[in-house]
Amino acid sequence: MLRFWRHMLLLSLESHCVIAMRAVKLASGGISALDEASRILAEKFAATADLPRSLATRSPLMLTVGYRKMVRSNLRRLTTNRSRPHLMQDPATGFRGRGRPGSRG
Secondary structure, three states: OHHHHHHHHHHHHHHHHHHHHHHHHHHHOOHHHHHHHHHHHHHHHHHHHHHHHHHHHOOHHHHHHHHHHHHHHHHHHHHOOOOOOOEEEOOOOOOEEEOOOOOOO
């Protein structure tokens, strides 16, 4: 029973983070906001279609664990900043600095 409540608490916390990050992304506008809006709608439609079958065949703990996996994947996707410069190591000096591939430092 404690395991179930632990998963419910974590699902709640992770869901709030995803909601806040999605709201910021939608408010920023642009193509990425449109992509996020279509992803949200697709996820909601899929979850609504899957819910009756899941309620009939799965335990509440397994439902919670399944939803946590979906929420965590969204959280990972939203927290990955693809525009951040990578740490590059200069082969000549061994210096690790910020920059794009092919640039120094």
